[in-house]
Amino acid sequence: MQSSDPIPSAAPTHDPAETRSRLLDAAEQLFAEHGFNGVSMRTITGTAGVNLAAAHYHFQGKEGLYRAVFERRVVPMNEERARLLQACLDEEARTGQLDPSAVLDAFIGPAIRISAAPGADNFRRLSGRASADPSPEARRTIYELYDTVAARFVDILARACPHLAQEDLFxxxxxxYGAMMYVRADSGRLQQLLGSEYSMADSSAAMHHIIPVLAAGLAVPSLAKSRGKGKRRSSRGS
Amino acid sequence: MQSSDPIPSAAPTHDPAETRSRLLDAAEQLFAEHGFNGVSMRTITGTAGVNLAAAHYHFQGKEGLYRAVFERRVVPMNEERARLLQACLDEEARTGQLDPSAVLDAFIGPAIRISAAPGADNFRRLSGRASADPSPEARRTIYELYDTVAARFVDILARACPHLAQEDLFxxxxxxYGAMMYVRADSGRLQQLLGSEYSMADSSAAMHHIIPVLAAGLAVPSLAKSRGKGKRRSSRGS
DNA sequence: GTCTATACCACGATAGAC
DNA sequence: GTCTATCGTGGTATAGAC
Structure with missing residues (x-):
């Protein structure tokens, strides 16, 4: 190649991808430990060995960095959720049956098993806390990343549980959601109370124990006081 | 009165009790909305109409104020929990039976019904989030307030579920805990996903729906892979 | 396009006047 | 018991070097 270089990333001062990933890793760990407002950008950039303003350049500030931390993990997780949910629907098309346990598994599994991804253990706790932790604005930002697949899950679960009214489903x-988030958040509270050494990071144990328990909860008949009707879908008139 | 005033609270510049309760109310609301690190002492004192340094005088800083917000609500809640748990034990002494549903009710009920107390609705969300939200140090501080009664609950629940191993119990x-905290935290996520108007602030609906579901989960047989033994107390070998 | 240096205002905390 | 003044640090924004 001659003087005018058509390859933009041929020789940058520093490697941008490296800078970004170092920031994401440091932010993921520190956000998980101290929460969004509990860490300073100076601490994050210091840990990452990156200049403060460079972080602002790449992520447009703290919220942008926070969102980017989530995007990196949630996008692949959503793909796995969508794939497993589709497998449930395929199974339904074949057998005419939709197993609530399988639907739970398709939604919760990817969220719990995420700690198996390299370096994602911090993210597991972070995401568990994020469902309640930050300010409403920050929560909305995160929820958006889950929305499409979560709505699909709710829909399929409702179909798998035709005995439940909308009120029951809620x-x-x-x-x-509470169980899933509590396990992900992993506050250490139960280890403390039970004086036991079981770890919520053990994703296969978590799935083994939690899915049947939640499925048993779903199997409980409707508890809706069906005054008038109050039942589910279709003509939900007042 | 002459120059030296021997009565300390005869005519203070402002009423200390009023100052304290105004601060607690403002802090409770703002902490619930934005989290511990999401609100400034200046905002809290500004909302309460109290001077910044006066808040430091009364509560020794932000953490002290946070803890005081919890103490005001948790102490009476613990008393109700202890009372209801004792009723379970009395019932057991009479009938020889310990109903898991009643034990759940004794523990979760006071935590859910707390929103019925005047002004405590903010606290319900705050306490739900606090189980995961703040830094580990702040969590420990809050957990201490619950410890005694929580340990008692775990113990009684274990007795009510003799079919469960320690691992199951965990x-x-x-x-x-996940369900209880999720309902208390009330993130608005499910209303958004379901497009429905059910409110987690409706404590009687919450109890009506959640207790039987959780009880059904407790009724599921042990899932512990009892390799060797792994069972719970005494010598109930596999 | 990528990054460094620096300035800005708000925050939590404290000392000392009233 | 209450308030003012002040200090170090936080997030953010910008100017300009490479």
């Missing part, structure tokens, strides 16, 4: 999902 | 408690 509260059972509270138990499902 | 994961079922994760579901129980």
């Amino acid at each position: 509260w059972r999902l509270a138990c499902i | 994961w079922r408690l994760a579901c129980i």
Whole structure:
């Protein structure tokens, strides 16, 4: 090649990809340990060995960095969720049956097994806490990343549980989401209370124990006080 | 009165009790909305109409104020929990039976119904988030307030579920705590996903739906891979 | 396009006047 | 018991070097 270099990343002062990933790794760890508002950009950039303003250049500030930390992990996780949910639907097309346990597995599994990805253990705790932790604005930002697949999950789960009214579904999902987030957040509270050494980082144990318990909760008959009707889908008139 | 005033609280510049409660109310609301690190002492004192340094005088800083917000609500809540748990034990002494549902009710009920107390609705969300939200140090501080009664609950629940190994108990408690905290934290996520208007602030609906679901989860037989033994207390070999 | 140096205002905390 | 002044540090923004 001659003087005018058509390859933009041929010889940058520093490697941008390296700078970005160093920032993401440091931010992931520190956000997980101290929460969004509990860490300073100066601490993150110091840990990453990157200049403060360079972080602003790449991520447009703290919120942008926070969001980028999530995007890196959530995008592949969503793909796995979508794939497993589709497998449930395929199974339904074949057998005419939709197993609530399989649907739970397709949604919770990727969220729990994420700690198996290299370096993602910090993200597991971070994402568990993020569902409640930050300010409403920050939560919305994160929720957006999950929205499409989460809505799909809720829809399929509702189909798998035709005995449940919308009201039932709401509260059972509270138990499902609550358990999933509590395990991901891994506060250490139960180890402390039980004086035991079981670890929530053990994703296969988590799945083995939690899915059947949540499935048993889903199997409980409707508890909706069906005054008038109050049942689910279709003509949900007032 | 002449120059030296022997009565300390006769005519203070402002009423200390008023100052304290105004600060607690403002802090409770703002901490619930934005988290510990998401609010400034200046915002809290500004909302309360109290001077910044006066807040430091009364609560020794931000952490002290945070802890005081919890103490005000948790102490009476613990008393109710202890009372209801004792009722479970009395019932057991009479009938020889310990109902897991009743034990769940005794522990979760006071935590959910707390939003019925005047002004405590903010605290419900705050306490739900606090289980994961703040830094580890701040979490320890809060956990201490719950410790005694929580340990008692775990113990009684274990007795009510003799079919469960310690390992089972660990994961079922994760579901129980997860659901309880998720309902208290009330992130608005499920309303958004379901497009429905059910409110987690409705404590009687929450109890009506959640207790039977969690109880069904407790009723699931042991899932512990009892290799060797792994079972719980005494010598209930596999 | 990538990064460094630096300046800005708000924060939590404290000392000392009233 | 309450307030003012002040200090070190936080997130953010910009100017300009490479």
